Amino acid sequence: MSSQKAVIIGAGPAGLGAALALARMGVSVTVIEKEAEIGVNRRGETIRFHQGMEDRLYKGFFEEQTIHRINQRTYYSHTGKKKADRQISTWNLIIEYPRFVQALASVAEKAGAQIVKSAPVDRYIKDGDRVSAVVANGKEFAADIFFATAGHHDPSLDIGKRALSRIDIPIRKYLVKNYAGRDTHLEYFFHVDERYPAIAAIFPRGKGEAEVLYMFLTDSAAKKAASTNIPGTRGASGREHDKLDFQYIASIIDDFENIHPVFGEKLTGAKRYYETNTLIPMGDIGSDILPAPNLVLAGDAVGQVEARGGSGIRSSFMMGQISAQAAVDTLLRENFSSQAQSAFKKKVLDSEQMHELKDLNLKFGIPRRLFFSTVTSPSAMDTFWFALEFFMR
Ligand SMILES: Cc1cc2nc3c(=O)[nH]c(=O)nc-3n(C[C@H](O)[C@H](O)[C@H](O)COP(=O)(O)OP(=O)(O)OC[C@H]3O[C@@H](n4cnc5c(N)ncnc54)[C@H](O)[C@@H]3O)c2cc1C
Known part of the structure; x- marks a missing residue:
């Protein structure tokens, strides 16, 4: 995969999860982050331990990040x-959000991902149905594949024409x-x-x-x-x-x-x-996870946060990882053919993580919403x- 290039928009949990997986699979990865520092837009301070996430980082990662249980x-x-x-x-771990996300970034960088900061992506350039580059600070970043993981204000959402009803x-x-x-x-x-x-x-x-x-x-x-x-x-x-x-x-x-x-x-x-x-966004998938053949959406950008507290960070990170793995196995390997696109979607939507999300949403999110209404x-x-x-x- 060494000649393949990926650009990731947004260095949050989803983008860094994708960056880490891609870098480890030999894809050349650039993460473009609009802020001057990683994690400055604080989100939650609570996370539940997730063995799958720790396995993908290193043993003791959660322990190092925990302030309080x-x-x-x-x-x-x-x-x-x-x-x-x-x-x-499962213990709720109280974390310092910027430090936690910076620690994720440092694992991704050690694996070979490059992170460009102070670079807000404000435009996508398309070539036919594919994205050829994104633009930040007037500079074009070209790649074979793009991961839109800029959270719920992701600029790619205009391409996906997402309905905001679930947010x-x-x-x-x-x-x-x-x-x-x-x-x-x-x-x-x-x-x-x-x-x-x-x-x-x-x-x-x-x-x-x-x-x-x-x-x-x-x-x-x-x-x-x-x-x-x-x-x-x-x-x-x-x-x-x-x-x-x-x-x-x-x-x-x-x-x-x-x-x-x-x-x-x-x-x-x-x-x-x-x-x-x-x-x-709380629970479920709110938009197309592949709005263009080489544009993958993950994390809050698709509205996939678990309906229970303390899980958005870990489920976004895992979704980044799963999408990256599936993209390498299908889209990049088979040059974005229509079969590869279907296989990509199937792999992501059929993943254990997605089933877990859907089950939790059914069990808690939907009844909870009905109740409060x-x-x-x-x-x-x-x-x-x-x-x-x-x-x-
Ligand atoms: C107020 C709040 C509290 C929360 N509390 C919790 C909690 O306690 N526990 C929990 O697990 N989850 C919590 N969540 C949910 C969790 O934070 C999100 O699910 C998770 O951060 C989503 O990760 P992401 O990478 O998809 O998006 P984000 O974390 O939103 O990351 C997106 C990244 O993209 C960058 N970006 C945005 N636009 C651009 C652009 N145009 N160009 C370049 N970069 C861009 C942003 O600066 C950011 O770094 C909370 C969310 C919010 C908003």
Whole structure:
């Protein structure tokens, strides 16, 4: 494969997973990352151990990256009256996101991948139905095959004409310092507002720090928020979810800190350290994984995140690996023929990882979504608490 060239757009878990696999198979790999540093757009701080991922990195990788471990969760209802404790069978590992992704990058670089930073890809050049190059900072990067792994804003999505309907979770997350709650539990607090169903959670990280997460649930909730006439809303860009005004939503959920009897108290005196907000895809495949014969999509770009918490990073990395392996075995080996394209899709979609994703989505994601679309008030949340105890596992 030494004469074959691959360009990967985005040095997140999916792109680095693909880069590592390709480099090890002898493909010449260039990863193009828009940021000056890897992992600066912080995502989650929680990951569950995954043997397959560690096997592809090195023994002890997860151990090295772990700041803190958690194996219990406490869920509180909106009123604080209902509460459920749960044991987590696989430890939740609390990580420092930038450090974790930088460690992935360093394994990929050692295997031979080259990473170009400060290079936002803003254009794809096509030759017939194939992509011949991508452009970043006015410079063309040509290759035989391209991996679009730039997350849910991946510029290739215009080529794939993806429907955004499955990307349904506007999420806001921030890390606080001086967290005053217990540090051995993940603590969830549910709040349902008539217009904006939301969930908030505290993820203790140890050392007096905690990550606080707020997110809105269900497509219909997002649509409601998007269609409400809110003064100052950022206007339409054509896609309904883009109409959501995070600032306005944030002001509503900030109030939540004062409303919730347990939540506000635990955060008293805590300092914001970083925050981020975005829309994330949850569960299943939302777009074509091969929108052009030599353009592979993986990770959040296809909306394949597992429907359970702590799994987006590992499932994106694994998807990058699986797609790269399948691309070498089919597309690159058989010069992107139509048979090779079908074989590629079959290999990826039939992989154990994809089946696992689909099963989890069926078991948890879909019922969870259905459940939250029925809850319309805080008291309804308490009434349905028994169902939540089950679905939020
Ligand atoms: C707020 C938030 C919290 C989350 N919490 C968790 C959690 O606790 N645990 C968990 O496992 N998962 C979590 N997830 C999900 C997880 O982070 C994602 O599933 C995972 O990061 C997806 O990996 P990816 O490589 O597909 O995309 P990303 O991680 O989004 O990586 C995309 C990369 O591409 C780069 N890029 C983007 N556009 C361009 C461009 N035009 N040109 C070049 N480069 C570009 C970006 O800078 C980035 O480095 C969270 C996600 C979000 C948004």
